Amino acid sequence: MGATSDATSDAALPGLELGEVAAVPGHLRTVRAPEFAGLVFHEVLAKSALNRVPGASSMPFSWTINPYRGCSHACVYCFARGSHRYLDLDTGRDFDSQIVVKVNVAEVLGRELAKPSWRGERVALGTNTDPYQRAEGRYRLMPGIIDALARARTPMSILTKGTLLRRDLPRLAEAAERAPVALAMSIAVADPELHRSIEPGVPTPQARLATIAAAREAGFEPDVFVMPVLPHLTDSAAQLGALLRDISEAGARSVMYGPLHLRTHVKPWFFAWLEREHPHLLPAYRSLYPGSASRAPQAYRMELAARIRPLMRRYGLEWSGGGASAEARRSRAAQPVVADALAAPGDPAPTLL
């Protein structure tokens, strides 16, 4: 960290007004690094690392940690986009490129976990923005977080689209000797062209499949999130079958799937992309997501289930469904879970990748 060639500023940067920088709580400095072209990092000192999940009694995790806000993976459909409004940044391009980095998150976490009041409840990472996005290559926040959780014998789950997870597999395997560790990879779009268009910052599906295989070799039983399934783009039996086959061949044993969910602040961004890239699908999407509707209708969800469940059986994949599968319970894994409408104070609500 701290390459001398970085351009740093405590004041306004081109394309970013001073007021916007100042709106980021705990702002230390703003960095543009040559090796991360197109990204702006806002380094902040966080006051807290752990976010309590409201209604945690109904969830398999009670706490989340988000070392970053914003995500350079830049998925058009990302429903954490609304969280950038809280920072007075926009939910489109700013979400993809203006990344808030909690540079002291591991240190703060260590203090929080050392309190006598800490009860060792499960902590989830990757429920909002991706902890293994590109910024992690520079800031290396995850090793400190993993070590702190392991020292406190706190169960952890990590959901990611980032292949940088491989860097930390040995460390995670060590952590798993002290507390349950669950890993999940998100892969929803297999077609290379569609992947480049709708998830332009995400590692390729092949690279993520290889990461699943590496996690298996390291002794984990990673889940795979096939989410979001995109109506008319990724939801045919042939497309789903090919993806599930590849996931199974990579060594995964369980998946969770779900159709596209278009939250209020995601919808205009998504529809603008659709109009640009697949205009012929606009009528179909307007019909599935009319007005303020954010969820695909029940009929579509049932159709999807009827299509995908037999394919899961064909490829030997269990439904992870947010609860520990029998296999996972026998192992050191603890299932990561998706929550999509919770409001965590001080940080964005848990969502999914």
Ligand code: SF4
């Ligand atoms: S869906 Fe996940 S990986 Fe994609 S931009 Fe959002 S947080 Fe990042």
